[in-house]
Amino acid sequence: MDQQHEDQDVFDANIPEEGPTAPPPGWLEDIAGYQGHKGDADDPVYPPPPAYTPQPQEDRSTAVPDVRVPSVSEDVARDALLRFVQSKWTYSSKPARNLTFKELRPVTVYRYRLETYTETRTSAWHFEPYKGQTVDGPQYGMSPPPWDVPVTLPQRFTDTVEKTRVPHSSFIKLCHKCSGCGRTRCMVCHGRGTKRCTFCHGSGRAHKKRCTSCHGRGRKRCISCHGHGYKTCSVCHGCQNLLHFIQLTVTWKNNVADFIPDRQPDFPDKKFEKVTGDPFFVDESLLVYPIQGFPDQEICDVSRQLINDHLSRFSATCRILQQRQTVELVPLTHAFCSYSGKDFSFFVYGVENKVFTSKYPSACAIL
Numbered sequence: 001m002d003q004q005h006e007d008q009d010v011f012d013a014n015i016p017e018e019g020p021t022a023p024p025p026g027w028l029e030d031i032a033g034y035q036g037h038k039g040d041a042d043d044p045v046y047p048p049p050p051a052y053t054p055q056p057q058e059d060r061s062t063a064v065p066d067v068r069v070p071s072v073s074e075d076v077a078r079d080a081l082l083r084f085v086q087s088k089w090t091y092s093s094k095p096a097r098n099l100t101f102k103e104l105r106p107v108t109v110y111r112y113r114l115e116t117y118t119e120t121r122t123s124a125w126h127f128e129p130y131k132g133q134t135v136d137g138p139q140y141g142m143s144p145p146p147w148d149v150p151v152t153l154p155q156r157f158t159d160t161v162e163k164t165r166v167p168h169s170s171f172i173k174l175c176h177k178c179s180g181c182g183r184t185r186c187m188v189c190h191g192r193g194t195k196r197c198t199f200c201h202g203s204g205r206a207h208k209k210r211c212t213s214c215h216g217r218g219r220k221r222c223i224s225c226h227g228h229g230y231k232t233c234s235v236c237h238g239c240q241n242l243l244h245f246i247q248l249t250v251t252w253k254n255n256v257a258d259f260i261p262d263r264q265p266d267f268p269d270k271k272f273e274k275v276t277g278d279p280f281f282v283d284e285s286l287l288v289y290p291i292q293g294f295p296d297q298e299i300c301d302v303s304r305q306l307i308n309d310h311l312s313r314f315s316a317t318c319r320i321l322q323q324r325q326t327v328e329l330v331p332l333t334h335a336f337c338s339y340s341g342k343d344f345s346f347f348v349y350g351v352e353n354k355v356f357t358s359k360y361p362s363a364c365a366i367l
């Protein structure tokens with residue numbers, strides 16, 4: 001049975017060759033409000049409607065209360081140093097246990113943070129095999145414009161992406177790859193179902209005998225299509241029709257900008273990124289207004305600069321949903337001490353009491 005099948009020419013002229021995997025240009029119809037991207041994969045960004053171009057209100061002023069500078073005790077500084085030393089296997093804990101403190105100098109470090117929570121909307125055509133599912137097409141009404149498609153708002157300041165079908169944008173079309181046949185001609189055997197035997201090069205004979213690989217037939221069954229000469233269409237999975245729809249991608253993103261004035265040249269500012277501070281001032285609004293009257297003028301200037309920067313960067317392409325500005329006091333103490341007649345110093349920083357030191361005594365004592 002199998003051998004007979006192999007000898008037959010299964011070529012069926014009605015089975016089409018493979019078409020494109022994506023719908024060709026002009027394949028899909030225009031949907032009002034979503035024109036200009038006909039089946040290609042670009043993701044146009046929809047600028048927010050004019051009503052949502054945010055305008056900061058000049059009459060609001062933001063003043064910040066004065067704050068105390070936190071400091072750590074000798075016990076806390078020593079504990080922090082001991083924990084730090086234990087995490088470095090080449091460091092000896094002896095100096096940390098036996099050092100003498102000379103001075104604990106608290107340093108005032110403010111961190112300014114601006115968060116702008118934005119929503120972006122893009123769209124693209126998508127399709128799936130049509131298996132009789134409901135088709136929400138234009139007969140049910142006009143598709144709402146991108147910014148009118150209803151979505152559920154996530155929790156503020158959390159990064160989320162939601163994909164949703166644009167209402168009434170769905171329709172059915174014959175599959176563009178198989179032209180609605182459900183299958184496509186096998187490209188390996190060109191629809192014949194068999195391939196020339198590679199062992200005897202199609203002669204049916206090898207070493208003056210009948211070829212044992214193809215049993216003398218010169219051709220072998222095509223492995224790719226199992227001898228059928230065709231394959232189930234990889235785009236419609238044999239369903240023949242595709243359901244096309246516009247998929248709207250809504251992206252919520254919290255855009256964060258941090259700033260710490262550089263007041264302590266011996267301490268690398270990057271270290272602050274890993275620790276938390278005490279947020280003594282939090283101001284949240286649709287749009288925040290630059291901080292005024294804060295004792296540190298640099299914080300005021302940066303606040304104005306970052307707010308302007310976020311406004312110009314996001315208002316053209318995103319809808320700004322909420323802003324939040326925070327001033328944190330980040331603990332930083334410079335500890336001066338001596339150990340066996342030598343002076344050294346280290347920093348304790350962050351609410352977590354992390355330690356930074358560039359010259360710990362006997363750093364390589366064990367080696």
Ligand SMILES: [Zn+2]
Nearest residue numbers: 186189222225
């Ligand atoms: Zn084949």
Ligand SMILES: [Zn+2]
Nearest residue numbers: 197200211214
């Ligand atoms: Zn052969």
Ligand SMILES: [Zn+2]
Nearest residue numbers: 175178233236
């Ligand atoms: Zn198909």
